[in-house]
Amino acid sequence: MPFWQDYDIILREFRYFPRLVVLALIFTLLAAVFEGFGIGFVVTFLQNLTNPEATPIKTGIDWFDRVILGVDASLASRIYRTCFLILLTTWLRAAFTFLGQVYSQKTQLVLGDRLRKRLFEQMQALSLQYFAKQRAGDLINGITSEVYQIMQAFNVMSTLLIQGSTLVVYVISMIVLSWQLTLISVLLYSLLTVGLSNLLAWVREASFERSKASRWYTSVSLEFINGIRTVQAFAAQDYERRRFYDASEQLLQAATKSVTAISLVGPLTEGASVTLLIGILLLAFMTLTPSGQLQSAALLGFLFVLFRSTPLLRQLNNARGQLSSFQGSLNHVKDLLRTDDKLYIQNGKIAFRELTDAIELCSINFNYNQNESVLHNINLTIERGQMTALVGASGAGKSTLVDLIPRFYDPTHGRILIDGVDLQSYDINSLRRKIAVVSQDTFIFNDSVRNNIAYALENVDDRAIWQAARLANALDFIQELPQGFETRLGDRGVRLSGGQRQRIAIARALLRNPEILILDEATSALDSVTERLIQESIETLAAGRTVIVIAHRLSTIVRAHKVVVLEKGRIVEQGGYQELLDRRGKLWNYHQMQYKLSQAG
Numbered sequence: 263m264p265f266w267q268d269y270d271i272i273l274r275e276f277r278y279f280p281r282l283v284v285l286a287l288i289f290t291l292l293a294a295v296f297e298g299f300g301i302g303f304v305v306t307f308l309q310n311l312t313n314p315e316a317t318p319i320k321t322g323i324d325w326f327d328r329v330i331l332g333v334d335a336s337l338a339s340r341i342y343r344t345c346f347l348i349l350l351t352t353w354l355r356a357a358f359t360f361l362g363q364v365y366s367q368k369t370q371l372v373l374g375d376r377l378r379k380r381l382f383e384q385m386q387a388l389s390l391q392y393f394a395k396q397r398a399g400d401l402i403n404g405i406t407s408e409v410y411q412i413m414q415a416f417n418v419m420s421t422l423l424i425q426g427s428t429l430v431v432y433v434i435s436m437i438v439l440s441w442q443l444t445l446i447s448v449l450l451y452s453l454l455t456v457g458l459s460n461l462l463a464w465v466r467e468a469s470f471e472r473s474k475a476s477r478w479y480t481s482v483s484l485e486f487i488n489g490i491r492t493v494q495a496f497a498a499q500d501y502e503r504r505r506f507y508d509a510s511e512q513l514l515q516a517a518t519k520s521v522t523a524i525s526l527v528g529p530l531t532e533g534a535s536v537t538l539l540i541g542i543l544l545l546a547f548m549t550l551t552p553s554g555q556l557q558s559a560a561l562l563g564f565l566f567v568l569f570r571s572t573p574l575l576r577q578l579n580n581a582r583g584q585l586s587s588f589q590g591s592l593n594h595v596k597d598l599l600r601t602d603d604k605l606y607i608q609n610g611k612i613a614f615r616e617l618t619d620a621i622e623l624c625s626i627n628f629n630y631n632q633n634e635s636v637l638h639n640i641n642l643t644i645e646r647g648q649m650t651a652l653v654g655a656s657g658a659g660k661s662t663l664v665d666l667i668p669r670f671y672d673p674t675h676g677r678i679l680i681d682g683v684d685l686q687s688y689d690i691n692s693l694r695r696k697i698a699v700v701s702q703d704t705f706i707f708n709d710s711v712r713n714n715i716a717y718a719l720e721n722v723d724d725r726a727i728w729q730a731a732r733l734a735n736a737l738d739f740i741q742e743l744p745q746g747f748e749t750r751l752g753d754r755g756v757r758l759s760g761g762q763r764q765r766i767a768i769a770r771a772l773l774r775n776p777e778i779l780i781l782d783e784a785t786s787a788l789d790s791v792t793e794r795l796i797q798e799s800i801e802t803l804a805a806g807r808t809v810i811v812i813a814h815r816l817s818t819i820v821r822a823h824k825v826v827v828l829e830k831g832r833i834v835e836q837g838g839y840q841e842l843l844d845r846r847g848k849l850w851n852y853h854q855m856q857y858k859l860s861q862a863g
């Protein structure tokens with residue numbers, strides 16, 4: 263694969279910060295140019311020392327030869343001048359190297375920032391369907407450590423550029439000194455570089471394994487931390503330990519293989535290049551010197567440059583090895599950023615203001631995976647201002663159906679109309695702002711109670727937050743918290759009980775004053791006081807709104823204007839509560855079962 267395709271993820275970003283890249287390039291190249299001047303002055307110096315009688319080396323630029331090199335001056339003056347020039351070029355090269363490094367480091371940091379933001383934007387735009395199929399650990403690994411690896415890859419690329427341009431300058435100097443020796447050296451070193459390719463393929467392979475192991479390790483750690491309560495409740499520490507140790511050892515093995523492969527590159531290059539160097543040295547002495555083809559100063563200069571090139575060559579090959587070792591991460595981040603293989607929620611243009619008439623689901627089919635259909639031919643009208651209750655066994659498709667309204671998913675077939683307009687024509691954010699979802703698994707952020715209630719709203723009046731908390735029956739317990747509304751709730755709200763979390767969710771919804779309310783009733787039993795408090799606050803929230811409720815309690819079903827019974831993804835009954843009971847169909851069975859259960863309880 264050509265270089266461009268392997269690293270396009272990095273190269274394409276450069277157009278967003280061209281100034282940094284250009285400055286880094288200019289300073290790096292200037293450093294290389296001064297390195298070249300330095301070599302020229304060293305050769306001049308060597309000639310002055312070894313062959314003072316010879317005609318001084320000239321550049322052919324008259325004023326430079328006279329004023330700077332002092333070709334007409336005494337030997338001592340020429341030696342002082344070249345010493346000074348060597349020092350000057352060395353310091354200038356040092357200054358440009360410093361500037362080149364500063365700018366390439368800056369470029370590297372900006373590149374990391376941009377990639378992280380691109381990944382974030384990508385995840386924001388994706389449909390929830392994508393996340394359902396992914397491991398959270400893989401995504402987190404991508405957005406954290408793999409971006410870091412790419413930054414390292416860029417670092418290595420800039421090293422390649424620095425070393426590469428210096429090497430070019432070296433080769434030019436060598437050609438000037440002896441093109442024959444240069445030709446032989448370049449040929450031999452090229453053979454060595456080609457020979458390394460197999461080793462680099464191995465390094466690449468190892469990097470894929472390492473990247474995979476690293477993703478697996480992040481996934482296992484994340485699941486362990488997120489599921490710590492379940493782990494402890496099931497006394498699963500030994501099981502989790504085995505999983506964790508296994509993942510950690512896989513990472514260890516993959517990383518060991520990867521570092522072994524990379525570590526081989528440097529020493530191998532070094533050994534081989536010194537062997538070549540000695541060969542070239544012998545060749546030079548045997549063939550060239552006796553016939554007097556090469557002046558001794560030029561030969562010394564040539565060897566000086568060749569010696570300097572050897573570590574450079576090793577570093578260059580090392581850098582190639584390292585680049586190959588980042589390939590796994592590079593490919594994973596590229597995959598995450600690909601757009602052609604992912605599902606996106608398409609945004610509409612019409613701003614959603616209010617529901618005036620009804621939500622209609624027309625011949626809806628939905629499947630998460632290609633072959634499993636979850637909803638079949640759903641036809642349903644949800645009237646404005648009414649409560650529609652969805653009833654059905656677990657897995658019947660109730661949650662999937664309500665998830666279609668805020669467009670968490672789009673139907674596979676069929677259309678959803680709001681006041682006669684296709685749901686997909688609305689601007690998705692304007693729509694979602696008018697819908698509140700209160701479910702059992704409301705996410706509580708590790709932030710204050712206040713910010714959790716006002717989540718994502720700006721400039722919210724404290725009084726409004728207080729009022730929402732009061733209406734949600736949450737005020738009492740909030741005021742008992744150590745810092746009241748300012749108390750931080752810990753990761754995922756671990757400081758709160760289930761009932762308290764739900765009331766925070768209700769307050770959050772109340773504050774948004776939604777048009778449409780989607781409720782997922784708690785299935786787990788709460789104590790009767792909490793249950794009554796929550797029931798009351800839900801009634802406050804539901805009053806005057808269009809409510810779609812996944813109902814588990816008879817009391818809710820009784821109050822609903824319309825009851826929809828779902829079975830295996832199909833609507834098997836819908837109508838008024840009494841009407842359906844009179845039919846003695848599915849709802850009646852359901853009713854009987856609940857009644858018996860409550861009698862038994």
Ligand SMILES: Nc1ncnc2c1ncn2[C@@H]1O[C@H](COP(=O)(O)OP(=O)(O)OP(=O)(O)O)[C@@H](O)[C@H]1O
Pocket residue numbers: 394630631636654655656657658659660661662663
């Ligand atoms: N993200 C998903 N990917 C694949 N299949 C899914 C996904 N979410 C749900 N399902 C499947 O879709 C079907 C309907 O699930 P859904 O959660 O809608 O049912 P439900 O009636 O709400 O159940 P419950 O009352 O238990 O919450 C189930 O068979 C479930 O396995």
